[in-house]
Amino acid sequence: MSTMKKLLAVLLALAMIVAMAAACNNGDSGTTTGPNSTGGGEGTTPPATEPAGPTYTITEFDPNAKYTYNDWTTSIAGSWNVHNYQSENSNEIFQYLVDSFYTFAFNDELHPMKDPTRTPFDGYVIIPSMASGMPVDVTAEVAAEHPDWVPEGATSGYAWAIPMREDLYFDTGYHITANSYVEGMKRILDQRLQNYRSTDVYKNTYGIVGAEDYFFQGQENFQSFTDMGTTYEEYIANGGSVDDVFMDIGEFWGIETAEGKTYESITSEVEIRDPAVPEGADEDYVSTKYLWDNYLGPDSVSGYYQAGYVNQYAGTVKSYPADVNYDDVVGFYAKDEYTLVEVFKASCADFTLFYNAIQDSLILVEPDVYDSCIKQNADGTWSSTYMTSKETSPSYGPFSMTEYQTDKLVHYSRNESWYGYHDDVNNVYKDPEDGNVYRLYQTTDIDLQKLDGVATAKNMFLSGELIGYGLQAADMAEYQHSERVFDTPAPTVFFSLLTGNKDGLDAREAAEGFDTTKEDIQTILCPSFRKAFAVSFDRQAYCDETSPSLTPAFGIFGRTIIYDPETAAYYRDTDVAKQALCDFYSIDVSKYASLDEAVDSITGFDPAAAKELYTAAFQESLAAGYITDADNDGKCDQTINIKYAVSNTSINDATQLRLDWYDASLVEATKGTPFEDKVHVVGECVGNTTGEEFADAIKAGTCDLCLAGWNGSAMDPYNLLQAYTWDSYSYAAEWYHPKQDMLTLTLNGETVTMSVYDWAECVNGNDVTVDGKTYNYGTNNADQETRMLILAGIEGKLLQTFTYIPFANNGGKSLLSWKVYYVTDEYNAVMGRGGIAYMKYNYSDAEWADFCAEQINANGKLTY
């Protein structure tokens, strides 16, 4: 019995020790009880903060361990003011200091997608973050209170109420409420500061109602027709008056009127001194009316009218009322302490609402710090030092800035006042490997340092001092098969942009010094030449030889362009997109087992076809009189030197490599044709530019070729169409006219013919009337299949211009340190591989130091 008692006592004591240990345990094996896993999901409203009933336990990370993410960049921004930033470098700095009402999360058991067939971590859902629930449509309510804020009769889609969490704080201790956002809105629209990002609030399609009136109160604002996205002719055709048209004399002449205005009515007869004309000479003083009537206007006496010129320098002026009251004008207000109402200029919902309309992280600032940073400069302008140093960068995101040194380093540490570290609903995920539930952000510190050269970065990476290293071409042989190499595709497609500007080419040939008996350039215009050029290049070889980050591209739209943000589906993976490529590259699908096999067979490189086409081009060019064959030997007498526009003052090694590759490919492709050794590529430096002057050279025909591509619209390929169909954007505006290029499509049994331009407009939600019938295939009016058919049809048409010759998909290959791992290896265009939020660590900093020392002692460097 006594033995039993002793045994019982020992067991009891053991049980108590175990219980105490469990209670005291704060190590990495510790667990925290979590609530119901009901958070998020599309269209669902998760519980505010503390729903009852734990159904899972959260595995906590070791709170005593330090996990530092060591990153590097070639440029650290000098300012990252959310109201005023102008570059992606700034975004790189402030991304950890801000948060948003809603965020993307990987789909898992805790955050499932609607589609039950989806497996965890193969997509994403939108879940509340700083919001306590999904937005509520209050359009009808707002329309009743402010009839002028929403279009007449609208009952949904314009006004949304966002319920906010109550536990939101800046790391300064400032409590964030709905009114904090209103204060932020007032400051971003502060007329004195002329914040760069204010236009995102007042001018965007989904801008805030009344924001423009508040920003410009008491002022007049000139907008050129180009800025307005219209033309002078369209403006007049839509009922605009000539009396309301002004000329931008500030831009045109660099002058202002006696009243200090930089614009003047085109009906004004007030004479202005033309600084370009000597005093006393003819037209030294001219009025804008004189200028318009004689030179600029469509009916000008001289006939010099150029639409592009007019649209750039002419426009309208809008007068804004003075002394407006924010509450009366701006549709952005606090309904109560924790409910923010946003009224948008356009109707939106679902993904558009979350992704395009709500720009909360752009608006919220810590008002006390913000106001202390504003100062007036000697020239009378105002500026702000908000978010230009550690002291002026309050954080309400997962990390606080703890160190900043200009052009050297930024260091972040966990922001303990961030609600997310204590949120058991949304900021958790179920690990697909071990099945445990973890909080986001195992990372405790982030070190971002500026390094100039990849050589330094590589050596530092191999010494364990960096988490990642982007592979260069020279690294491929050594590392391409490493298990730590990750491929990161990008949506941009680089295409060989081939000029088609006949006027420009004619002018070059007519210029002094151009010997047409020895040289020719107009042959570029021959359709067969352009087709031959397109199939002359082995894209795969180019990517292999020049950059591991590139993969061959065959379409206008990249491999990670998402056509349906709700499902994260890629356009290039759809049958219509594949068929469009097969049609363009003349692939007979019936000869293959599947459409996938057919599209996989595309290489874009066909030396035999190229030779036939060059031969045909010879005949075309002869017939057009571009070239000669004086001795009738069947060979072109002239050499065609294709000028490649180099955006620099000199040709660097990488560009020379590209030029040599182009040239060698053309030499090979023209062998045995009338153009043998007659087609070459030569570099032409167009200056060290930060803009698009290199592309301008192609547009104007002063150069013939360059590698270019469009960035952005990764989740809206329809919007990206504007880059090709709007003259103001299009590289080919001078020779390809989408308004005249007709496209016939059969949609839902109806065959419709309209111009490429009109198709692009109506698929973007604009009404287009054809033969008395109005079409609109916008997101709210047509299903995705229909819209994709239009997209594929337009893509085919653009390819047939042989102006945009797809060349390579942008992307990157990088090595990832042994220190960390991704929860999923599958790349997702929206989530990437989860970023820092989902990043897991194999080693803490202390363990990593030991590991590196051991490895380096043994091997001289870390092996990958």
Added chain:
Amino acid sequence: MIKYVLQRILYMFFVFMIIMFMSFVLIRMLPLPALAPNDPHTEILEIRREALGYNKPYLEQFWIFIKGIVTKWDWGTSEKLYIGRDVWSVFMEKLPATMIVNLYSILWTIPVGIALGVWAALKKNTWVDYTISTLTMVVISVPSFVYAFIIQYLLCFKLRWFPFVMKAGTDYFSWAMFKSIIPPILALSFGVIAGFCRTTRAELTEVLTSEFMLLARTKGLTKTQATVRHALRNCFVVVVPGIFGEFIGIIGGSLIIENIFSIPGVGGLTLAAITNLDYNIFMLSTCFYTAIGLAAGLVVDISYGFIDPRIRMGSKK
């Protein structure tokens, strides 16, 4: 002498103002980057350009600029690189890193360079001279960034003696900071040592063959006494301006070395300001270096008088 110095300072001021005005006008004459049509931000940029007076006459813009400096020591605000920040504070924040690296560099390169030059001159036409002269030629012919890469690879990566890049922070006189800047100091030093060595050797070789050196020896001075007291002082008339030139280089920095070793200095600031048309940063750095250059020129001129008493500044005779 004082009158001469004051006169030179007055001339300096005029030259400074002329350079300042020319720089101001030339940088403002560069065409501003074209703004993207249809970009909503184009509108706000145009408004901002207007507010900043970019459309005003250059003289008026220059007057506003000068007025700000004179009345408030306000060199303006950065509009591109460090948006919103006072350019003076940015410049002053970056200057110490450049200065400390270059200062450490010249602190040992000048004595070493001169010593090697003296040794080569004294051992003229011996293997010592040939070795030093050959190495000098080789070292001078190779740009400093080549050494930088070699040093970083060997000493930092292979041998792990030093960190890859300069330590972050402003503790410029800590051991950790000093250790982290040894690689850039070495990279900067080789060329300077070679330069001083070559100049010193050439000058000293010539002086050592002078008749007054023979006289000094016949008067009973030892070779060392004659060299130190007479020969070295004479050859310093040429060497000292080089030392002052190096001191100006301290502030100028080295764009490439700073980039390789991630030194947050002023090396590339002027270039970046021109590329980005950040007018105020460009003007501040231009004015700063102009002032330093002019002042250094004056100091060099005055120093001649101290090194060689036969040289008198401002003398009419």
